[in-house]
Amino acid sequence: MDRFRQAVLRVVRSVPPGRVVTYGQVALLAGRPGAARAVGAVLRGLQEADGDVPWQRVVNAGGGISTYKVGHGELQAALLRAEGVAVSPTGSLPLERHRWWPDDALEALDRERHPT
DNA sequence: ACGTTGACGTCAG
């Protein structure tokens, strides 16, 4: 019973086109704060059957593509550009400009962690 | 069943 895996896929599937979230965010939304790395493990194990999971919308906390390590960097960049996200040749993108949150409550939570 | 890896994030130097 891989609850976490299901939760991760549910969260990622809920991210709208043209918007992005970070691994840490997905972990948080999946109910396991701090398990960002585990999110990567889940996404890494995606199969054909999971074709409806927009994994390209998941980026690292620095607003960069982390999939170059697995050879999917160019693909992810291309998929994101196709959704209107400006990805630089080096694989970085304007995170705060595209970051997505499911609702305002969590947005407030994030503000707590990133005081201006 | 168990040890290792790593699509990450954060903090101390």
Place this chain on the structure above:
DNA sequence: TCTGACGCCAACG
């Protein structure tokens, strides 16, 4: 700013 250490935990062998 940059680097290294550490915690996290699903996948994989």
